Amino acid sequence: MSSNQQPIVVGKIGSTYGIKGWMKITSYTNSVEDIFDYSPWLIQEQGKWREVKVSQWRFHGQAVIAALEGVETREQAQMLTNCEIAILPEQMPELPEDEFYWRDLMDCEVINTKGYHMGKVEQIVETGSNDVLLVKANAKDSFGKVERMIPFVPGQFILEVNVPEKQIVVDWDPDF
Known part of the structure; x- marks a missing residue:
């Protein structure tokens, strides 16, 4: 993995399951099983990422459990409890x-649209009907705002997203 x-x-990775090195997996993907579409995984141990491969996985009730290559005992699996699972951006x-x-x-x-710099996107909130941009206002906001919540509705409020330039153009009144 390159440093950049x-x-x-x-x-x-959650708690162990059984005595043969299986572990409960918490997935942050849309469907819990989608996490297994990615290979290899990176797991973070003691602040360092290392590559691992899933050898088997299956549903266990509503959750999923998995076995990793080289992890064959409960004790080995316990060492990985609470480790984050990650992938590289190019795997997306x-x-x-x-x-x-x-x-x-x-x-x-x-x-x-009038050229007013409203701030930077600090967080995105999922509301069910549409996502909402939480925009942290600039330090010297002339409208006295600390943050703004702008619905991410393309064509209505979101007019242009330029990812390479890190810029979003919105149809939004700065006083909202």
Whole structure:
């Protein structure tokens, strides 16, 4: 792994399951089983990432359990409890031109149609109907705002997203 690639956390290893090295897996992917579409995984142990491969996995009720290559005992599995599971950015599937990963929108400058710099995207909140950008206002915001919540509705409020330039153009009043 090159030093400039920041791993993307997609899950976490939970407690052990049984005596043969199986572990419960917490998946942060859309469907819990989607985490197994990625190989290899990176797991973080003592602040360092290392590559591992899943040898087997299966559903256990609503959850999933997995066995990793080289992990054959309960004791070996216990050493991995609470380790984060990550993948490299290039393992993520390409998205259509008008779709974006949340990580690509983080720290983007938000500018409205009148050229007002509203701040930077600090967080994205999933609300069910649509995602919402939490924009941290600039230090000297003339409207006295600390943050703004802008619905991520392309064509209505979100007019342009330029990921390479880290800029989002919005149709949003800075006083909201």
